[in-house]
Amino acid sequence: MNNFTEIKEQVVCLNDEIKQILSKLKKISEINNSSVARWEETLSIIDKQITEDMLRVAVVGAIKSGKSTVANRLIGGDYLRRGAGVVTSVVTRIHNGQDLKAKICLKSWDEINRDINQAIIVFPSLSFRPDSGKFDIRNDSDRQRLNEAISSMDEKLHISSDARNEHSVFLTSYLKGYDDIIRITGGKSDYIEYDSDHFQDHGQFAGNEILASFVKDMELEMNTGKLDSGIELADCQGSDSPNPFHLAQVQDYLLKTNLVLYVISSRTGLRREDIRFLSMIKEMGVIDNIFFVVNFDFNEHGTLSDLKRVIEKIRDDVSLIKPSAEIYSFSGLFSLFQITPEIAETKDRQKYDMWLNETAFKDFNDSQFNAFFDSFTNKLSQKRYALLLKNNIEKMNIVAGSLAHWANLNLEIIKNDTLNVKLIHENGKTHQKKMNQIQKIIISTLEGEINKLKKGLKREIDAFFDEKYGDVIPGVIDFIHNYTVDFNIYKEHFKDVGFSNTLYMIFREFKQNLDSYMTETVNPKIIRFSKSVDATIEETLHSVSKPFESVIRDAVKDYQNAMDNAGLIFDVDLLQELPLPAIETVKKSSGLALPASGTITHYSSFIKTEAFLRYGFYSVFDYIRNVFRRSKTTSEKEGAHALVGGIMRIKLETEKSIRFYFLNYRENLKFKYIFALADALSIEVNGVLNERFNHFSGDLETISHRIEKRSLGKESVSDNFMEIVQKTKTIHQQITDIRHKIDVGLN
Known part of the structure; x- marks a missing residue:
């Protein structure tokens, strides 16, 4: 990695040199147009990407x-x-x-309360109710009553699959750790920093x-x-x-x-x-x-x-x-x-x-x-090499070439007294008009392609999440339908802890298995699907932009010929191609990302609303109490029948919640991630294509202004422009050398 570090330092230094050249060019040529702003922005982005981007x-x-x-x-x-x-x-x-x-970085109180409220959805103790309907860990009464409810639970309710149940661990950890967190943070901050003298103290969080x-x-x-x-x-x-x-x-x-x-x-x-x-x-x-x-x-x-x-x-x-x-x-x-x-x-x-x-x-x-x-x-x-340097040095080369072009242009204006100012102005206006027309075509084409792309992506997304024939929902529904409960396992529990606690244990196992299925099977499918969609977006927009490369190249050649005919000769390559933006780079810069994988288990929040407040356990309990009142001695058969009814209701409400959850997930994925990403990449592609024009054509009004003032300070600035031209040539050669080193590093 030493070679990379060395090359990276060279690239950073070259970027700084180009910044200095741009600053000097602005000062001596009195230019301050939109092209300059874009050059500065490009160099700033390069700096940020090289110094801040991480390989993970x-x-x-x-x-x-x-x-x-x-x-x-x-x-x-x-x-x-x-x-x-x-x-x-x-x-x-x-x-x-x-x-x-x-x-x-600690979880916020809202995040902690959300975790706890999710964990107590199927809490077996009917006597436990938070004061406001929603548990708040900062409420002394809520903490005390939840702690009492957990303590009163039969020990068997804390065990799941021969291990401590995650819900019990979760709730107990929050309750036991609350006072320590308040002591450490004062209850006012969700951020802790340990310096070198207290570095080992972080272990109390990693290992506790x-x-x-x-x-x-x-x-x-x-x-x-x-x-x-x-x-x-x-x-x-x-x-x-x-x-x-x-x-x-x-x-x-x-x-x-x-x-x-x-x-x-x-x-x-x-x-x-x-x-x-x-x-x-x-x-x-x-x-x-x-x-x-x-x-x-x-x-x-x-x-x-x-x-x-x-x-x-x-x-x-x-x-x-x-x-x-x-x-x-x-x-x-x-x-x-x-x-x-x-x-x-x-x-x-x-x-x-x-x-x-x-x-x-x-x-x-x-x-x-x-x-x-x-x-x-x-x-x-x-x-x-591939992610951080290769594309960025090509962008630097474009900016350096544009600065060389501008410096050459000023030199020609200063040195050549036979310039046809009127012809330059007329040719420039014609050229600018042509550029504007091409830019409008690019924008129109990209907008049309984006609309077409979104329609196709909508069909793909809807098909992927289709309830009958899609890639994920039918599998989840089948999992729910096919989930079986061996009631023989729960016979002893039924005798020892009663109906409600037994039903709680069954649901807990069911939810644990469903959560695992969602995380291990559904999440990877969604991730793979999103990657294929990302590739489609990138391939489509890059493909539609390719034909414009030749159009831009022809337009730049026309620009050079127009300036040549007016007496301006440039010893600069204006036909370099600027690399199109990669979709991963756009995702980083725009802050777009898939919904966190943990949200895939948030379907249970809908279960709480639908199953446990409207239908849920409590209505099932009422039914069971009525059954029990009719007979003082409830047989195992009746108990098993009641449990079957309870789990059927739970599975039905879970299925409803799953369908509703995926409907919301699908629309959020569609509009807040995929469509937003397509729009963001389209904007970046359009910017890159237009940047070619902006770098090459410059501000023609400023050119005319420079021609009119060419007699002013003629000798004092020509040496400066010549120095800029020489420096950019040196930079161009250094970039060529770095490009070769990168190619070697990639092979």
Whole structure:
């Protein structure tokens, strides 16, 4: 990555030089027209993109696979809490910075209250009601009564699939952590920053299950010399986390990611959960940019041959999803201790000292890590060359050429006393009129194409979300219809905790499974569909703009000929092509993005409205009470029948909510993202095409004004214009050299 950093610095310096030339040209030629404003804007955008844009690397894998340890090795220190396991509930982003710093963004009170209100939709305690109908964690009475309701619940209600239920964990964490959050923030801020002296304090959020529930985003800054500026490394939650919202957060980050490191423990190999997650990544369309790391500890394998057999088995399993995948095997912990042996605690130090004597493992580890790091950094460099530099230097070349053109024009005016001012003015007006006509045609064509494109996209979107034949809704409805409950499992629960609590447990399992289906199956399909739509938009608008390249080229040639005939000769190439904007760049600049993946489970907010206030549990409970009153001893058969009726009602209302949710989701996706993105890209394409005119033609009135004043300060400014011409020629040559270096870096 050193080559990239060197080239990036050269590009930044060249951009600054062009800015200085533009400033000088403005001063000596007295120009201050729309072209100048656009040149300044272009250079400013280039500066921002090169200095601020990030390449993102996601480190993912199953819980306890060693993700944080591998990430620490890449960072160059023991900054991320190792072994945090399932409690890691937020993507932790790491940047290069001047000082050691941790920035924690907490959820707002509204977001926390929304989480809690979602979790208590099917709360079994009928005695619990928030004061205002909506729970507010800042209300002492609400917190106290919810805490009492949770405490009064049977212990079995806190268990789901042999583990603590996520709803119980969620609610309990918020209640237990409230006082600590108030103490830390004063209740007035949702942002916390720890400097180098208190950096380790951020661990109470990353590794504390209770406080972690309050975290929305965590960013760490450090200057270790291992992580280049412009690179963001993210330590993600476990791919096998039982919480669907954790998976949704990882999905959101993967959408922004340029490279993925998938860590597999040699102890477990590729498990069913890994295969499911990797299949999801493949469905999302981000499987191409992935590295696999088999993380091992020396003491877990008797011999190197044993380890290699495990690796080959993992390679075979991975090839079913990603053929010819890049797979490297090394010990994240040993590699971390190699560069920072001082961090090893007593137990780890003994392990490290013992591993140093395992020559075969050590040599294999070092060889594999070096091969991985070389390939990893080369891939990053290639992407950085392509994404950050290649297009920007072409834009710089256009601006530099335009400045050279303007300086040459002024030189010709100053030096040539035989210029035909009238002819220049007449030819210029004719040329400007032609340019204006072409610009109108471009705008009209793009508007027509956008309208046509939107009609086609509307059909695609509506078909994708069609309730009968679409790609997602029929599958969700089938899942609901086919979901079965083994009532034999709940017989004992029915006896121990009663009807309402048993129905609560059934619904909780149902919703957990439906949330997982929505996150693992529906989300990837929507993401893949949106990517195909993005590609259609980009391909269509780039395609419709192509014919205008030749039109613009012809118009520029006509302009040159017109000026030649009037006595103005330019030693500048005005026919350079400006690259069309990439849709990913437009998405960043416009702030457009798919709805967050976590919103896919918000269908339950409609269930609350429809099922639990109007029909829901409470009406079912009334029915059951009436049944029970008719007989003092309710048989298991009657209880099972009542539960069947309850779950049927729940499934029916869930289906209604799903349909209503997707109707809203479809329209939001259509108008707030896809159509808005098409409009934004159209505006950018139009701007690029018009920019060709603006850079080449300049302000003809200013040219005429310069001709009329050419006798004023003739000698004093000609040297300055000549200097600008020479500088732009030098810049053009430097850009040519950089372009060659970039091409080498990409190959």
